[in-house]
Amino acid sequence: MSKADKLGVSASFARAQPVGVSSRRAAIAEATGAPTSGVLPPSEVPIEALAHNPLNLREDLTDLDELAQSLIVRGQLQPLAVATRMAFMEAHPGQTDGLGRAPYVVIDGNRRLAAAQLAGLKTMHIHVNDALAASAADILESALIANVHRVDVAPLDQARAIQELVDVHGSQAQVAKRLGKTPAWVSQRLALLNLTPTLQEKVETGELKVEPARRIGRLPQEEQETAASESMSAVNPPRQRTRPTPTVNGVNAAPPAPTPAPTPTPAPTPRITIATDSPETIADALTAHLTPDDLKAVTELLVTRI
Numbered sequence: 001m002s003k004a005d006k007l008g009v010s011a012s013f014a015r016a017q018p019v020g021v022s023s024r025r026a027a028i029a030e031a032t033g034a035p036t037s038g039v040l041p042p043s044e045v046p047i048e049a050l051a052h053n054p055l056n057l058r059e060d061l062t063d064l065d066e067l068a069q070s071l072i073v074r075g076q077l078q079p080l081a082v083a084t085r086m087a088f089m090e091a092h093p094g095q096t097d098g099l100g101r102a103p104y105v106v107i108d109g110n111r112r113l114a115a116a117q118l119a120g121l122k123t124m125h126i127h128v129n130d131a132l133a134a135s136a137a138d139i140l141e142s143a144l145i146a147n148v149h150r151v152d153v154a155p156l157d158q159a160r161a162i163q164e165l166v167d168v169h170g171s172q173a174q175v176a177k178r179l180g181k182t183p184a185w186v187s188q189r190l191a192l193l194n195l196t197p198t199l200q201e202k203v204e205t206g207e208l209k210v211e212p213a214r215r216i217g218r219l220p221q222e223e224q225e226t227a228a229s230e231s232m233s234a235v236n237p238p239r240q241r242t243r244p245t246p247t248v249n250g251v252n253a254a255p256p257a258p259t260p261a262p263t264p265t266p267a268p269t270p271r272i273t274i275a276t277d278s279p280e281t282i283a284d285a286l287t288a289h290l291t292p293d294d295l296k297a298v299t300e301l302l303v304t305r306i
Contacts (some may be wrong), residue, residue: 041128043079047121051102052110055143062256067115076116079125080109080168081142083133091133102246107132108146141165141178155210156200159192166190183280184287191217191288199228208232216283 082104089096099105104126106113116124132142144161165175166186176186192203192210194217202208208216212231216224286295 006288011156032225041084042126044123044125045104047113047116049103050080050113050124050270051085051099051105052113053106053143054098055092062111064111064115064118067111071112071116071119071121075114076125078109078112079127080112081107081132081146082126082128083107083130084128087130087133102194104128105133107142145179154204155189155213156192156204159189162186162189163193182287187284188214188288191215194218194221194226196221198225202228202232215289219287222233 064182085099085103085105088099088105107129113124144158144165157270160173165178166172169178172186172190173183176183179186191214192200195203195213199208199213199216203210203213206230208228213228216231218229219227290298
């Protein structure tokens with residue numbers, strides 16, 4: 001039985017002859033049965049020829065039932081962006097767990113692949129681009145850029161992916177430039193990783209909202225729990241008990257006089273903790289905590305004091 005038959009994919013994989021393939025690539029192709037760069041890639045493959053991207057930033061693939069039903073009714077409207085198994089193995093020799101024997105790795109479209117498997121689809125349309133697997137930075141960057149505007153990417157998953165990009169590129173400023181975002185945008189999202197593990201769990205469950213969590217993440221960890229409790233209490237005030245209406249011989253008596261509303265306690269003045277290790281850090285902290293009008297006013301005051 002040929003390797004193509006064992007893989008359950010088109011026999012053209014086995015018949016095609018690679019052109020200008022390196023000895024390393026030829027060895028991988030021989031061991032895995034994956035197509036080489038000398039083979040014209042197909043536009044449609046059996047679903048078992050596709051593997052999920054182990055580096056996908058989305059840890060949870062959500063709302064698959066609805067997407068699976070859409071694929072059944074409307075079909076696949078957009079091809080999956082994939083890289084050949086060979087290109088992926090060359091770029092990520094230590095990240096091949098879970099690939100099985102599939103000759104293609106999905107870079108963008110892992111949720112659609114999971115939904116298609118749930119829907120029982122037999123084949124899927126693909127677009128092969130080995131450049132997506134050129135390096136660890138590129139593959140993570142491609143996944144992040146593809147998902148950065150999607151609401152179903154968990155904020156902490158996004159923050160972890162951004163941190164990996166910072167580790168690769170060396171600075172938040174470089175990552176911001178590559179993503180087309182401001183350094184403040186990057187810094188705000190990374191602040192979630194500075195939260196205590198308990199507060200990170202509360203962000204994931206939705207008990208602690210993302211926006212205040214980003215501000216709290218800039219505080220020293222010993223101050224975070226108090227700030228988080230204040231934030232959650234402001235969002236979810238305690239319920240007031242409803243007193244039963246008194247009765248006389250089973251007949252409702254006149255309703256009691258309304259209890260005057262308690263005088264609201266003034267909200268604590270927000271604290272801004274700034275690590276003065278660089279002007280950029282100070283600017284990021286002020287941008288994250290101040291409104292545009294307040295930021296403009298502070299800028300004007302600073303200019304007058306130069």
